[in-house]
Amino acid sequence: MGLSAVDQPDTQAGLGPRRLAWDVVSETLKRRVPLDDVMDELSPAANLSPRDEALARAICVVTFRRLGTIGNALRERLNKGQRDERLLHLLAIGAAQILFLDVPDHAAVDTAVQLAQGDYKLKHADGLINAVLRRVARERDAILKGAEPWLDTPDWLEDRWIAQYGEDVAKRIAEAHRSTASVDLSVKKDAAGWAERLGGVLLPTGSIRLVERAPIRELAGYDEGAWWVQDAAAALPARLLKPQPGQRIADLCAAPGGKTAQLAAAGAEVLAVDRSAKRLERLTENLARLKLSVETRAIAAEKLDAEPFDGILLDAPCSATGTIRRHPDVTWTKGEDDLRKLTALQSRLLDKAASLLKPGGRLVYCTCSLEADEGEKQADAFLIRHPGFVREPIEPSEIGGLSDCITQKGDLRTLPFHLDGADQHRGGVDGFFAARFVRSGS
Numbered sequence: 025m026g027l028s029a030v031d032q033p034d035t036q037a038g039l040g041p042r043r044l045a046w047d048v049v050s051e052t053l054k055r056r057v058p059l060d061d062v063m064d065e066l067s068p069a070a071n072l073s074p075r076d077e078a079l080a081r082a083i084c085v086v087t088f089r090r091l092g093t094i095g096n097a098l099r100e101r102l103n104k105g106q107r108d109e110r111l112l113h114l115l116a117i118g119a120a121q122i123l124f125l126d127v128p129d130h131a132a133v134d135t136a137v138q139l140a141q142g143d144y145k146l147k148h149a150d151g152l153i154n155a156v157l158r159r160v161a162r163e164r165d166a167i168l169k170g171a172e173p174w175l176d177t178p179d180w181l182e183d184r185w186i187a188q189y190g191e192d193v194a195k196r197i198a199e200a201h202r203s204t205a206s207v208d209l210s211v212k213k214d215a216a217g218w219a220e221r222l223g224g225v226l227l228p229t230g231s232i233r234l235v236e237r238a239p240i241r242e243l244a245g246y247d248e249g250a251w252w253v254q255d256a257a258a259a260l261p262a263r264l265l266k267p268q269p270g271q272r273i274a275d276l277c278a279a280p281g282g283k284t285a286q287l288a289a290a291g292a293e294v295l296a297v298d299r300s301a302k303r304l305e306r307l308t309e310n311l312a313r314l315k316l317s318v319e320t321r322a323i324a325a326e327k328l329d330a331e332p333f334d335g336i337l338l339d340a341p342c343s344a345t346g347t348i349r350r351h352p353d354v355t356w357t358k359g360e361d362d363l364r365k366l367t368a369l370q371s372r373l374l375d376k377a378a379s380l381l382k383p384g385g386r387l388v389y390c391t392c393s394l395e396a397d398e399g400e401k402q403a404d405a406f407l408i409r410h411p412g413f414v415r416e417p418i419e420p421s422e423i424g425g426l427s428d429c430i431t432q433k434g435d436l437r438t439l440p441f442h443l444d445g446a447d448q449h450r451g452g453v454d455g456f457f458a459a460r461f462v463r464s465g466s
């Protein structure tokens with residue numbers, strides 16, 4: 025059994041981040057909301073140093089990234105009857121540290137034991153926690169060797185991806201989700217110059233991929249608003265709209281504004297719409313740093329009343345399964361019910377977008393989802409409902425020559441293992457779908 029907090033001041037110091045990680049994992053799973061939202065809500069009261077907060081976040085992220093592997097390892101080392109969720113979550117964050125983080129095993133074990141001892145419902149489980157986590161540490165190699173990629177994907181997603189992409193591609197997707205995403209930047213101008221100044225790699229699509237991890241706010245160009253963080257795949261849909269100076273463009277689901285910034289930087293007059301006033305505030309702050317100006321409107325896009333636009337970007341709310349590398353909590357907090365509600369909303373938003381477009385105008389519909397229901401099928405159904413629109417196929421030259429990322433019908437479909445070649449700095453991209461439509465007439 026681990027020593028008490030009083031006897032062990034060094035691990036006592038590590039309790040704060042573990043307590044926060046435990047609470048965040050529990051609340052995220054209980055409420056089925058994004059980990060980032062729970063972290064933002066709970067971290068002020070934890071009052072941790074930036075370093076400890078970063079440790080808490082790292083524990084949470086890796087717990088969700090490998091929750092299947094961790095759950096399996098724990099189930100095999102626990103009595104079948106063990107169902108107390110708080111206990112299981114405490115064990116999960118302990119096992120996550122032992123198996124996947126560069127944390128001494130004793131620190132992971134002892135902090136978990138001390139957290140249990142401080143909890144009136146779990147204080148009698150300290151011996152069990154100590155024994156199970158020590159066993160996980162002893163048997164680490166066997167646990168990791170037996171952890172095949174599908175373990176960390178729930179069955180419903182595995183079935184969907186195999187049906188949509190076939191066994192091989194689906195397995196590569198699951199494997200890609202085990203790695204962390206790289207940090208990519210979009211620049212207002214001079215991508216090559218900024219890549220050099222930041223020591224990054226200029227990707228064929230025009231984004232910059234950072235090579236060294238560093239606090240974003242401390243990098244050259246942050247204060248002057250020369251660039252913003254945006255995944256390389258997420259940077260493609262706004263470009264497909266081919267925004268021109270002076271064109272009136274509506275960005276119907278705009279916050280926090282990565283794509284709005286691209287449209288404004290191209291010189292378009294942008295109306296940025298978002299249902300969430302709070303998220304729109306973040307957009308306004310982000311664009312102020314970038315010294316870009318747009319009009320904003322906090323309203324559900326379905327209710328927007330406006331003169332027709334030259335172009336519309338609809339980056340619709342979706343399951344976000346394309347962002348699992350960045351947000352592995354998505355895997356465990358979203359379900360098929362969410363997908364049904366989201367696809368219905370996406371169809372409504374597409375219909376509204378169609379009604380707001382001038383004849384001859386372009387509409388780009390995109391989602392950061394791997395699910396055909398939110399991508400390919402949504403685009404096909406839109407064309408059936410709107411015979412006045414045609415698909416404008418995407419050319420490889422528009423996306424840095426990445427012809428593998430274009431479907432037979434000419435839509436964009438990126439997968440997390442794309443742009444992850446032999447070059448060690450090519451660390452994959454978000455899974456994105458985009459279709460481009462033009463309204464007939466002029």
Ligand SMILES: C[S@@+](CC[C@H](N)C(=O)[O-])C[C@H]1O[C@@H](n2cnc3c(N)ncnc32)[C@H](O)[C@@H]1O
Nearest residue numbers: 277278279280281282283298299300324325339
């Ligand atoms: C995928 S995010 C948009 C990301 C953004 N385009 C970017 O590149 O930074 C989807 C956004 O849609 C907003 N949203 C959800 N339902 C909406 C609706 N009915 N009308 C307008 N915005 C909505 C959400 O608040 C969220 O900010």
